[in-house]
Amino acid sequence: MTTRHRRIALSLTLSCAATALLAGCDALPGGDDKTTVTVWLMRGSATDAFVERFTDGFEKQHDDIDLDIRIHPWTGIGPKVQKALKRDDGPDVIEVGNTQVAQYVDGGGLEDLTLESARDLGMDDWLPGLAEPGRYRGAQYGVPWYAANRVVLYNKDLFAQAGIKQPPKTREQWLAATQRLNTGGNQGIYLAGQDWYTLSGFIWDEGGDLAKEKDGMWKGALDSPAALRGMEFYQRLQELGNGPEDADEEHPPQAGVFAKGDVAQMIAVPGTARAIEAKNPRLKGKIGYFPVPGKTARKPGAVFTGGSDLVVREGTKDRKAAVEVVRALAGDKWQKDLARTMNYVPNKTTLAPAVSGNPAVAAMAAGAARGRATPASPRWALVEADNPIKAYMTKVLTGGDPAAEAKAASRRITETLDDHGR
Known part of the structure; x- marks a missing residue:
């Protein structure tokens, strides 16, 4: 496809933004001997310049394939993808959130990419926080594309004033440094009481889980000894600042709190x-x-890994061509390009050196090597919709019995994940 044709394709995508996802726009014709692969990428995941570079590079190497890349907003994407997966003329390759793969597989409509993943997509080096949620009931459906995760942001001036020359590397060093910073009217750390993503990392570090699957059934696991140890550490850290016990990190937005200049750290x-x-x-x-x-x-602590996986619609008209697109997007060349362009973590631990020159992304990459994602239940989104983990955290931080509150929250998670409750 020529540059002119791609611009026409992007124009068509924008002009039919309200209907493209449901009914589709007419694909641009390729040559009789060419296959057109339609790709859905999400807005904000890549720049226009990256999409242009990738399209040019891919089509030069694959003269039998034309790319029709369409950019869509994240808002409301779930139902639109579900509908598109049931269409014979739906997109061939789709970018999805790493935690969304299970629900799309459960609803039917994704190609099993296990063979390609093991053979030539480099799965042994994939970030666990992208690879694990892309796997469902033993098969790999989602191929990791890019990741982002939480790190500790710190005020260099406050660290210098406290005589702290090097960031802490262990939990106990972290607590000691935070205590030292928590003087003179400054907060050693701003940590909201309901930051459950951060709590998840502490739980995973202890060997615990938010929920566990056994014989096809999911059960809440906040009441395990390991998970309780994670909550205990969260409580010790949270007490070294003035974060609200009954709100999450967006109420108020923690960036605004840190901007006042008297907060030493935030996650x-x-x-x-x-x-x-x-x-x-x-x-x-x-x-x-x-x-x-x-x-x-x-090794650094475990963290929740956000990001995207690439999937192939089941029944795509040319599976081989669709997989070639996934192979390229997930391959080393374009991974390095995307990571440097967007300040993302590449999809493989072996590609971390590509972002070593950027301190912020390098810190993310170090944590991503031990990243995790939320439980791969297709019903997990229902847990987050009325999140019992947040309520549990507030109750513990305000004096509730951790074991009793964890047991109650685990019971609610189990009830929500119960397939028979549909």
Whole structure:
């Protein structure tokens, strides 16, 4: 496809934005000997320039394939993908959130990519937080594309004033440093009481889980000894600041709190620094990053990994061509390009050196090597919709019995994940 044709394709996508996802726009004709692969990417996942570079590069190497890349908003994408997967003329390759794969497989409509993943897609080096949620009942349906995760953002001036020359590498060092920073009217850390993504990492570090599957049944697991240890550490850390016990990190937005200049640390994705600097330009260049510390200095703490996987619609008209597109997007060349363009973590641990020159992304990459995702139940979104983990955290932080509250929250998770309750 020529550059002119691609611009026409993008124009068509925009002009039929309200209907393209449901009814589709007419595909541009390729040559009689060519296959057109339709790809859905999400808005904000890649720049227009990256899409242009990838399309040019791919089509030069595959003169029998034309690409029709369409950009769609994340808002409301779930139902639209579900409908598209049931259409014979639906997209061939789709970018989906890493935690969404299970629900799409459960509803029917994705190609099993296990063979390709094991043979030539490099699955042995994939980030676990992208690979694990892309796997469902032993088969690989989602191929990791890119990742982002939380790190510790810190105020370099406050660290210097406290005489802390190096970021902590263990949990105990972290607590000691935070205590030291929690003086003179400053908060050692701002940690909201319901930041359950951060709690998840502490639970995983202890060997626990939010929920566990056995014989096809999911059960809440917050009441396990390991999960309770994770909550205990969260409580110790949260007490070293003035974060609200009954709200999450967006109420109020923690970037605004940090921007006041008296908060030494917060846990967030590195991109939050831009919001902080916009509110307080004096902090520009004074924000540092380090991975969430682990139990020992040998490896950083576990973190929740967000990001995207690539999937192929079941029954696509040309499976081989669709897989070639996935192979390219997930391959080393375009992974490095995407990571440097968007400040993402590449999909493989072996590609971390590609972002070593960016301190923020390097901190993310170190944590992503031990990243995890939420339980791969197709009903997990229902848990988050009325999140019992948040309520559990507030009850513990305000004096409730951890074991009793964890048991009650686990029971609610189990009830929500019960397939028979549909």
